[in-house]
Amino acid sequence: MSVQELKPIKEGKVREIYDNGDSLIMVATDRISCFDVILNNKVNKKGKVLTQMSKFWFDMTEDIIPNHMISVDVNDMPEFFREERFDGNSMMCRKLRMLPVECIVRGYITGSGWESYQKNGTVCGIRLPSGLKESDRLPEPIYTPSTKAEIGDHDENISYEESVEYLEKRFPAKGEEYASKLRDYSIALYKKCAGYALSRGIIIADTKFEFGLDENGNMVVGDEMLTPDSSRFWPAEGYEAGHSQPSFDKQFARDWLKANRDHNWTLPQDIVDKTIAKYLQGYELLTGKPL
Numbered sequence: 644m645s646v647q648e649l650k651p652i653k654e655g656k657v658r659e660i661y662d663n664g665d666s667l668i669m670v671a672t673d674r675i676s677c678f679d680v681i682l683n684n685k686v687n688k689k690g691k692v693l694t695q696m697s698k699f700w701f702d703m704t705e706d707i708i709p710n711h712m713i714s715v716d717v718n719d720m721p722e723f724f725r726e727e728r729f730d731g732n733s734m735m736c737r738k739l740r741m742l743p744v745e746c747i748v749r750g751y752i753t754g755s756g757w758e759s760y761q762k763n764g765t766v767c768g769i770r771l772p773s774g775l776k777e778s779d780r781l782p783e784p785i786y787t788p789s790t791k792a793e794i795g796d797h798d799e800n801i802s803y804e805e806s807v808e809y810l811e812k813r814f815p816a817k818g819e820e821y822a823s824k825l826r827d828y829s830i831a832l833y834k835k836c837a838g839y840a841l842s843r844g845i846i847i848a849d850t851k852f853e854f855g856l857d858e859n860g861n862m863v864v865g866d867e868m869l870t871p872d873s874s875r876f877w878p879a880e881g882y883e884a885g886h887s888q889p890s891f892d893k894q895f896a897r898d899w900l901k902a903n904r905d906h907n908w909t910l911p912q913d914i915v916d917k918t919i920a921k922y923l924q925g926y927e928l929l930t931g932k933p934l
C-alpha cells in the first residue's frame with residue numbers, strides 16, 4: 644500500500660504548512676535564519692524544540708484564550724506524517740480565519756523600538772518615560788500592532804486606533820471589539836509567559852502573536868507561540884541595560900558570522916553543535932524537562 648504523498652501549501656523560510664481538510668499541519672524544520680538569511684546548515688532538533696515550546700505555552704495559557712492546537716502526535720495525523728522527519732516537530736491545528744494583524748508586545752526596549760525612542764521618545768506612537776537605556780525593561784509592556792503584509796509588501800507598524808479602522812474595514816461593526824481583544828489577549832499572554840520565563844532564567848524581551856477566528860467566530864490564538872523565532876529571548880544571567888543583549892539561541896551563530904566575513908552563510912559544525920545545545924538548554928530551562 645502506498646502512502647499518499649502530500650505537498651506543503653506553503654513553504655516559509657523555516658516552516659512548512661500542509662492542508663489537511665479542516666485542519667492544518669504546521670511543520671517546523673531544522674532550518675535557521677540569521678540576519679534574515681537562511682543558513683546552509685541544519686540545526687538538528689531545532690524544529691522539535693520550537694514545536695514543543697509552542698505546545699508548552701499553548702497548554703499553559705488555555706485559561707486565558709483557546710488555541711489552535713489539536714495534536715503534536717503524528718499518530719493523529721495522516722500516514723504521510725508518521726515518519727521520523729515529522730515526529731515531534733509537527734503540529735496539527737484547527738484552521739482559522741486569520742486576523743491580518745501582527746500582535747507585537749514589547750516588555751523591553753530594543754531593536755527598531757530603541758532606534759525610534761532615541762529619535763523622538765516614542766515607540767510606534769507610544770510615548771515612553773525619558774531616560775531609558777538600551778535594553779531597559781519598560782514600566783509596563785506595550786502593545787504595538789502591525790499590519791500583516793500581503794506577499795511582497797512590508798509589515799507596517801500601526802497605532803492601536805489604526806488597528807481598529809483596519810479591522811473595521813475587513814470585519815464591519817467588529818473593528819473595536821477585535822482590536823481591543825487582540826490588544827488585551829496579547830498583553831495578558833505576554834505577562835503570564837514572560838513572568839514565568841523570567842523565573843526560569845530567560846527574558847522574553849518582545850514577541851509576536853497571531854490570532855484567528857474559529858467556525859463560531861470565537862477568537863483563538865494560532866501560529867507559533869513564544870518561540871525564539873517569533874520572540875527575542877535573552878539570558879537573564881548577565882542582563883544589563885545600556886547596551887544590546889546577546890540572543891539566547893543565535894548568539895554563537897551571529898558572532899561567528901560577524902567574525903568570519905568569508906562565511907558563505909555556512910557555519911562550522913562546532914558552532915552548529917553549540918547552537919543545538921542552546922536550543923535544548925532553552926527548552927529544558929523553560930519546561931523543566933529534557934526534550
Ligand SMILES: Nc1ncnc2c1ncn2[C@@H]1O[C@H](COP(=O)(O)OP(=O)(O)O)[C@@H](O)[C@H]1O
Pocket residue numbers: 653654655656657658659660667711736737738739740741853855865866867
Ligand atoms: N490556525 C491557523 N489557520 C490558518 N492559518 C494559520 C493558522 N496559524 C497560522 N496561520 C498562518 O500560517 C502562516 C504561517 O506562515 P509562516 O511560515 O509563518 O510565514 P509568514 O508569517 O511569512 O506568512 C501565516 O500566514 C499565519 O498567519
Ligand SMILES: [Mg+2]
Pocket residue numbers: none
Ligand atoms: Mg509567520
